[in-house]
Amino acid sequence: MSDEFTPLPLTPAAEPGSVAGATQESPRAPKLETLLTAAATTFATRGYSGTSMRDIAHDSGISLSGIYYYTRGKSSLLYEIQSRTIDALLASTAQALSTVTKPLDQLLQFVENHVAYSNDHPAFVRVLSHETAPDGTDERRDAVELKRSEYVKVLRDILDRVRQQSSAPVPTAFACDMLFAMMSGPRQWGVSDTEFNVGMASRLIYDLFVRGFTGGTAAARP
């Protein structure tokens, strides 16, 4: 619905390890976007291994061989999707966090941002968190993993600061895992398909978590 988070940094075909490094800007960006969106949606529903290049061709409206004009191959599609998503997540989080200073306020900002982004780009976030390339030592895989741990560290640092001033009885790393688990929709066990307002959902998660984490100390209310 809301597209406030969509300025994904563009890193198109531009071959990383290539020798003939003709770094053209990006004349074919818009169709690449279409391709990536279709691929992300299909990856999210059928899984990476369960998705064939012919599926993506069909879903994107681009011919099978045409795909290879825009991307290097199947795994490149996955990495491009994951890389763009974690980049966007890091960027929007940084911006959201810059508006507040108190630890509990920052925590609420983080949760709201993550939940909102997951709601706006469900397929991309699902591919980022659930899919991983099979067999293969790929440097791009490590790059994504590095940024992902950066993102996690942002949350853990916030939790450390929260803990510092409210003596939380739960270890930070463990609490960090629990919070990510709660935020990472769609729901695995499929209980509530209730379509919450995004703001309400993040508020509920925030309240539930903060009460449990800080031992009942009241939550902030900006």
Next chain:
Amino acid sequence: MSDEFTPLPLTPAAEPGSVAGATQESPRAPKLETLLTAAATTFATRGYSGTSMRDIAHDSGISLSGIYYYTRGKSSLLYEIQSRTIDALLASTAQALSTVTKPLDQLLQFVENHVAYSNDHPAFVRVLSHETAPDGTDERRDAVELKRSEYVKVLRDILDRVRQQSSAPVPTAFACDMLFAMMSGPRQWGVSDTEFNVGMASRLIYDLFVRGFTGGTAAARP
């Protein structure tokens, strides 16, 4: 490590929709067990679509064609794994719940049971919650889904009872999702690989959740 939950009900080759219904007991059970364990492990790590029958053959030590002596095919393997797992989960939960009566005590029992089982059979639980058969209207799929919703209902009923006597500010269905998300290891965002004692982990989850759910009301302590 502990095998206290392993009495999985056996439902071996016994063809469900077959005509020649020679319902023999199960002369080839032990190797089937080996097969299912190997398949579950491989499914859990590489995903269902990412796993080939040759992978399973290699991991189980049974030849490729030999697999078809014990099972009907790839999807039957998946359904058998999922069916046994949810059956075992339902059974062990029922037994654990029968020992206590107070809602909060039952909640703790449920969490401890689920976490302990997930810790003892990580691959099976992961396959149950993460993997689903691609394309195909299969009646066995629906059977698993039905039992899964039964299992979810058990938890939601407990939460309803907890809510009834402590005026929880969070909707039950939503809270149910959150609790399942927290219990369903392994961790998606990969923060803490810390190997907790199982009892401690379930206790932490229980405390974190109950405080957040009931609004700070203290937890039971059996």
Next chain:
DNA sequence: ATACCTTTAGAACAAGCGTTCGATGGTACG
């Protein structure tokens, strides 16, 4: 109209897939 460059798509490729078949060795019993 000619030449050029971007973009598209049909056909084909070797490799891998799930599954089936026929044959093999091993016991148990007449």
Next chain:
DNA sequence: CGTACCATCGAACGCTTGTTCTAAAGGTAT
């Protein structure tokens, strides 16, 4: 010793996979 049955496996089948090749279509500038 022969026969039936159980368990097992190598080889092969037809199909799908990711990827590449080759050629043609569309658009502009000369």
